[in-house]
Amino acid sequence: GENVEQHPSTLSVQEGDSAVIKCTYSDSASNYFPWYKQELGKGPQLIIDIRSNVGEKKDQRIAVTLNKTAKHFSLHITETQPEDSAVYFCASNYNYGQNFVFGPGTRLSVLP
Amino acid sequence: EADIYQTPRYLVIGTGKKITLECSQTMGHDKMYWYQQDPGMELHLIHYSYGVNSTEKGDLSSESTVSRIRTEHFPLTLESARPSHTSQYLCASSNSPGAGGLRGIQYFGAGTRLSVL
Numbered sequence: 191g192e193n194v195e196q197h198p199s200t201l202s203v204q205e206g207d208s209a210v211i212k213c214t215y216s217d218s219a220s221n222y223f224p225w226y227k228q229e230l231g232k233g234p235q236l237i238i239d240i241r242s243n244v245g246e247k248k249d250q251r252i253a254v255t256l257n258k259t260a261k262h263f264s265l266h267i268t269e270t271q272p273e274d275s276a277v278y279f280c281a282s283n284y285n286y287g288q289n290f291v292f293g294p295g296t297r298l299s300v301l302p
Numbered sequence: 303e304a305d306i307y308q309t310p311r312y313l314v315i316g317t318g319k320k321i322t323l324e325c326s327q328t329m330g331h332d333k334m335y336w337y338q339q340d341p342g343m344e345l346h347l348i349h350y351s352y353g354v355n356s357t358e359k360g361d362l363s364s365e366s367t368v369s370r371i372r373t374e375h376f377p378l379t380l381e382s383a384r385p386s387h388t389s390q391y392l393c394a395s396s397n398s399p400g401a402g403g404l405r406g407i408q409y410f411g412a413g414t415r416l417s418v419l
Binding site for chain 1: 342
């Protein structure tokens with residue numbers, strides 16, 4: 191089955207700096223890669239996603255890049271703010287889109 | 303805001319009790335999922351369903367059971383709770399790939415935090 195690795199497991203940045211979280215996947219047939227943000231006491235919520243037919247997608251301060259050849263994708267957050275502090279999960283579909291597997295998560299702390 | 307609800311939000315019970323964690327969604331999604339999340343953050347899929355009368359075991363073995371009698375409802379039951387079942391349980395739902403629109407995106411409930419004493 192699919193295996194998704196995520197690094198780093200914890201990340202601390204100063205407010206205003208950028209944060210980058212990287213994920214790798216194993217199934218070359220995977221074609222959909224969402225990112226979820228989980229705030230304290232809540233369930234994960236989708237923040238951005240990318241499909242395999244594009245290499246980059248941007249939404250205000252967050253962006254995701256995809257390298258299908260290397261099988262890795264990354265989340266980029268610019269001008270970080272304290273409210274960006276949360277746990278972030280990457281995910282990848284597999285089994286022709288029928289199932290998903292999540293990365294182990296990254297705890298991001300934005301220090302004021 | 304996703305229309306998926308979990309009750310209760312918090313539950314503290316004694317060993318040996320039977321419990322049911324409720325999950326309901328009003329989005330008409332055919333697929334539903336249960337995840338167990340430990341303090342280490344990682345999401346472990348324990349059950350999923352493709353639709354009514356369909357239930358499958360996930361990647362992590364669990365002593366819990368699920369049922370899917372109605373599209374909108376996917377309860378999880380523990381017949382005899384033990385301290386090892388203490389965890390956060392998250393329910394999610396999604397459309398099937400090819401359903402159009404926001405296919406494949408999982409919407410999560412707020413979770414049930416279970417403590418078994």
